[in-house]
Amino acid sequence: MSAAEKSFLALWLPRLSTDRLRRTRTDLPPARPVAMTRTVGTGVFVAACDQAATDAGVAPGVTLASARALAPTVTATEMDETADAALLQRLAGWCDRYSPLVGTAGGDRILIEATGAAHLFGGAQAMLDDARARLRAAGFCAAGAYAPSPSAAAALARFGADGRVVERRVDLPEALKEAPVAALALAEPALDPETSVGLQRVGLRRLGDLYGLPRAALSARFGAAAASALDRLLARTAQPITPRRPVAPWRVRLSFPDPIGLRGDIDAAVERLVDRLCQRLSAENLGCRRLELTAFRADGAAQTVTLGTGRPVRERARLLRLLAEKLDAIEPGFGIDCLILAAPRVEPFESDQLSGGLDAGGAGGRDPDLFAALVDRLANRLGGENVFRLAPADSRLPDAAQAKAPCVAPRRRGRALQEPPWPETPSRPVRLLAQPQTLQPLSAPKAGEPLSAFRLDGRRCAVRIAVGPERIAPDWWREDAAWAAGARDYWRVEDETGRRYWIYRDGVAGPLADALGDGAGRQHWYLHGLFD
Numbered sequence: 001m002s003a004a005e006k007s008f009l010a011l012w013l014p015r016l017s018t019d020r021l022r023r024t025r026t027d028l029p030p031a032r033p034v035a036m037t038r039t040v041g042t043g044v045f046v047a048a049c050d051q052a053a054t055d056a057g058v059a060p061g062v063t064l065a066s067a068r069a070l071a072p073t074v075t076a077t078e079m080d081e082t083a084d085a086a087l088l089q090r091l092a093g094w095c096d097r098y099s100p101l102v103g104t105a106g107g108d109r110i111l112i113e114a115t116g117a118a119h120l121f122g123g124a125q126a127m128l129d130d131a132r133a134r135l136r137a138a139g140f141c142a143a144g145a146y147a148p149s150p151s152a153a154a155a156l157a158r159f160g161a162d163g164r165v166v167e168r169r170v171d172l173p174e175a176l177k178e179a180p181v182a183a184l185a186l187a188e189p190a191l192d193p194e195t196s197v198g199l200q201r202v203g204l205r206r207l208g209d210l211y212g213l214p215r216a217a218l219s220a221r222f223g224a225a226a227a228s229a230l231d232r233l234l235a236r237t238a239q240p241i242t243p244r245r246p247v248a249p250w251r252v253r254l255s256f257p258d259p260i261g262l263r264g265d266i267d268a269a270v271e272r273l274v275d276r277l278c279q280r281l282s283a284e285n286l287g288c289r290r291l292e293l294t295a296f297r298a299d300g301a302a303q304t305v306t307l308g309t310g311r312p313v314r315e316r317a318r319l320l321r322l323l324a325e326k327l328d329a330i331e332p333g334f335g336i337d338c339l340i341l342a343a344p345r346v347e348p349f350e351s352d353q354l355s356g357g358l359d360a361g362g363a364g365g366r367d368p369d370l371f372a373a374l375v376d377r378l379a380n381r382l383g384g385e386n387v388f389r390l391a392p393a394d395s396r397l398p399d400a401a402q403a404k405a406p407c408v409a410p411r412r413r414g415r416a417l418q419e420p421p422w423p424e425t426p427s428r429p430v431r432l433l434a435q436p437q438t439l440q441p442l443s444a445p446k447a448g449e450p451l452s453a454f455r456l457d458g459r460r461c462a463v464r465i466a467v468g469p470e471r472i473a474p475d476w477w478r479e480d481a482a483w484a485a486g487a488r489d490y491w492r493v494e495d496e497t498g499r500r501y502w503i504y505r506d507g508v509a510g511p512l513a514d515a516l517g518d519g520a521g522r523q524h525w526y527l528h529g530l531f532d
Helices: 016-024 051-055 064-070 081-097 124-137 150-158 169-176 181-187 193-201 215-222 224-233 263-283 316-324 368-382 511-516
Strands: 008-012 034-040 043-049 075-078 102-105 109-113 143-147 250-260 286-297 302-313 336-348 389-392 402-405 432-441 453-456 459-472 487-495 500-508 525-530
Touching: 008 124, 008 150, 016 034, 016 043, 016 081, 034 051, 034 064, 043 051, 043 064, 064 075, 081 102, 081 109, 081 286, 081 302, 081 336, 109 150, 124 143, 143 150, 150 169, 150 181, 150 224, 181 193, 181 224, 193 215, 193 224, 215 224, 250 263, 250 286, 263 286, 263 316, 263 336, 286 316, 302 316, 302 336, 302 368, 316 368, 432 500
Parallel strands: 034 075
Antiparallel strands: 008 109, 008 143, 034 043, 102 109, 250 336, 286 302, 286 336, 389 402, 432 453, 432 525, 453 459, 459 487, 487 500, 500 525
C-alpha cells in the first residue's frame, strides 16, 4: 500500500435487531426463532429475523402469519429502530479502540478509517480478525472486510467476502468483480433503487460487468450517480467517512498483551500515557483544558472519565493528581486491555510569573498556578458547575446584577483579562434568597417610611435601625413575571437582636399615588436577602 492510499475497515451487523433482543431477553433459548416485525397499514410484516428463523424459512417481508406457519415457536417483537441506532452508536464508540475516526452508515454498518493504525494490531488481517472475534464473542452476528475505500470494505463484508483484506487499490477490481450491482448503493446513498434493477434487466448483474463500459454511456443510460458509485467502490475518487464525534488530535494509546485489573497496574499505565501526552504538548507549546481517559474492557464495555482545567496545563504531576481522583470510577471487570488518553481541547501554553498580589487568577501572593490547581481539583471532585465566582452583569435589578463566572479568569499573554467593575450601589447582601419571602407587617407605615415591626416565620421582629429607601424600577421594555408588580422600595433594617435584613415593598406607583392613598392600602412586604 502506498503512503498516499487510505485504508478502511467495515463491520456489517446483519442481525443487529435480533441480537439486541437476545442480549436483553436472556430467557430466549438459542434454538428459538426470533423475528422483528413492522406494522404497515393493517398488516404485520417481518422486518428482520435471526439465523434460526432463517433456517426455518422465514425471511424479511413475509407476513407474521406466514412466519408463524413456517416457525410456530417464533418470538415476534415490534421493531425498535431507536434502540437499534443507540446500540449501533455504542458499538461505534467501542470501536474507538481501533481508530478515532469511526462512523456509522445504513443503520447496520460501522466504518473505521484504519490508515496508519493496522500496525498497532499486528497488521490489517490481525486487526480485522480481532474486531470480528470480539463482536462475535459479545453475541453479535458480524462480518467485516478491509479495503482502500469504505464502500469497498462494506461491499466485501456484505456480499460474501467476510474476512477479506485488500490493501492495494489496484487489487480492488479483481476483489469486487463478483459482487452484485446492488453494491453500488453502498457507495452512493442517493442512487435510485431502480438503477440496480435496470442494470440487471440488460444483463449487467455483477460489478465486473461494468468495468468495460464507457463511462459516458453508463452515465447517460443509468445516471451519473451510478458512475460515481463505481468510482467510489474502486477508490478512484475519495470517499471520507463522517466520524461520530470530533477527533481529538492529541491522543495516545496503550494496549496490553493481557488484560489488567489491579489499581497499581492501571496507575502505572496512566502515568505512561500522561508522560507521552505531556511530551507532545510541550513540543507544540500547548496545554490541555480537557482530558478524556477511556478504558476498553475485555468484555467489550468501554468506560470514559473526563476532567477539565481552568487554564492550559501540561504539568505531569498536576494531571496525574486530577486523574487519580477519577480512576475510582473505572470498574476493570474482567480486565482492561486498552487505555486511550485524549485531549479534545488544547490551548497555547503561556508561562506565568509569580504574583505578589491578588488577582482573578491568583491567591493572595501565591503563584496563580497554585490557585488554578486548587480550582481544578475542586471542580473535578464537586463538578464544574458547582465551583464558580460571581461577576458583575449588565443589569440594575438586584436578582440579575451578578452572574456565574469561572473562578480562574481568562488570560491572554500571561495576564488576566480585565472585567467590568462592580457598579456603585447602596450596600446589598452578597447572596439573595432564591424566592423573596413574604413578611407579615405589624405596622402600616406612611409613604417613604419603613416597617416598625414585622413577623417572619412566626417570630416578631422589631426594627431598631432602618436605612432607605432605595427605589428600583424594572425595565419597561422587558416582561419579567417577578417584577410584574412594578417598582420596589428597598430598606436595610436591623432588629433588636442585631440581625440585618434587606426588605422591600412592591407595587410602588410613585409619590402621587402615595399622596392620594393608592399605595397605602397595598402593604406587600418581602424579605429578599440577609446581611452577614
